[in-house]
Amino acid sequence: MKILKENIIFAMDKNNKPAMKAKSGDEVIFETCDCFTDAIKTEEDLVSGIDFSRVNPATGPLYVEDAKPGDVLKVDIIKIDLMNKGVSVATPGLGRIGQDVKAETTMIFNIKDNTTEFKGKRLPLNKMIGVIGTAPKDEPIATGVPYDHGGNMDCTMIKEGVSLYLPVNVDGALLAIGDLHAAMGDGEIMGAGLEIAGEVRVKVEVLKDFDYKTPLIEADDKWITLGSRPTMEEASDLAINNMVDLIMKNTDLTLNESGILLSLAGNLKVCQVVDPNFTMRMELDKKYLLK
Numbered sequence: 001m002k003i004l005k006e007n008i009i010f011a012m013d014k015n016n017k018p019a020m021k022a023k024s025g026d027e028v029i030f031e032t033c034d035c036f037t038d039a040i041k042t043e044e045d046l047v048s049g050i051d052f053s054r055v056n057p058a059t060g061p062l063y064v065e066d067a068k069p070g071d072v073l074k075v076d077i078i079k080i081d082l083m084n085k086g087v088s089v090a091t092p093g094l095g096r097i098g099q100d101v102k103a104e105t106t107m108i109f110n111i112k113d114n115t116t117e118f119k120g121k122r123l124p125l126n127k128m129i130g131v132i133g134t135a136p137k138d139e140p141i142a143t144g145v146p147y148d149h150g151g152n153m154d155c156t157m158i159k160e161g162v163s164l165y166l167p168v169n170v171d172g173a174l175l176a177i178g179d180l181h182a183a184m185g186d187g188e189i190m191g192a193g194l195e196i197a198g199e200v201r202v203k204v205e206v207l208k209d210f211d212y213k214t215p216l217i218e219a220d221d222k223w224i225t226l227g228s229r230p231t232m233e234e235a236s237d238l239a240i241n242n243m244v245d246l247i248m249k250n251t252d253l254t255l256n257e258s259g260i261l262l263s264l265a266g267n268l269k270v271c272q273v274v275d276p277n278f279t280m281r282m283e284l285d286k287k288y289l290l291k
């Protein structure tokens with residue numbers, strides 16, 4: 001099952017018409033455009049020349065049968081395949097040094113054997129998904145915005161081999177995926193990673209008894225809670241409180257003990273500080289969440 005990239009949306013919206021239907025347990029491939037809807041092909045193509053109503057597309061949505069509000073959608077990220085060419089940019093006003101950027105720069109990167117080159121230096125890839133989420137319960141949320149439904153979280157840990165748990169807010173969940181990065185550093189400080197088109201193979205599963213309300217990542221060795229809010233402080237507090245809740249739900253630790261555990265062994269990290277909400281994450285080794 002493959003959703004082609006003709007099926008793109010620019011808002012996560014309960015009224016979006018499903019591009020495909022799947023059953024819990026199915027594997028589905030999402031073919032994705034890059035964040036500029038594949039409009040930048042050469043280093044002469046500038047961000048100012050593209051249609052800004054068509055940035056950050058997500059492919060979908062996928063309607064997952066039997067997914068009901070209150071359920072959780074488990075999305076196993078099985079494989080990310082990239083095209084052989086990607087792009088990154090510097091644009092006046094965009095990103096953390098955007099105020100000092102006077103002229104636009106577009107850089108094209110060739111991808112070969114899981115690596116690329118930055119001006120003669122080898123730059124390893126860390127393939128990841130920038131935009132992934134379900135439809136929110138109420139008003140549509142633009143695909144460029146991260147929030148409690150997922151969206152543009154730009155988290156380097158949303159990568160091959162992990163499972164992402166997303167809340168189901170509407171019938172069918174309406175999963176959409178886009179904005180692949182061949183490489184991105186934590187923070188994504190210029191507002192763009194190594195933007196690239198590609199394909200993502202996922203397995204979707206509806207969980208009826210997994211009581212969790214915001215995006216959560218399970219990696220081999222750790223659990224990762226996420227928080228997306230207008231400031232880093234608010235986003236951090238949400239990620240931290242989500243992890244405290246998770247600890248208290250799964251262990252006999254008190255609030256104070258949970259806090260001390262996170263103070264000693266939890267790692268608060270930045271996902272991105274450039275999108276309309278900032279996204280932070282709290283990582284904790286799995287062994288601490290066992291009784």
Ligand code: CA
Binds near residue numbers: 131
């Ligand atoms: Ca992004």
Ligand code: CA
Binds near residue numbers: 180191193195
């Ligand atoms: Ca991006």
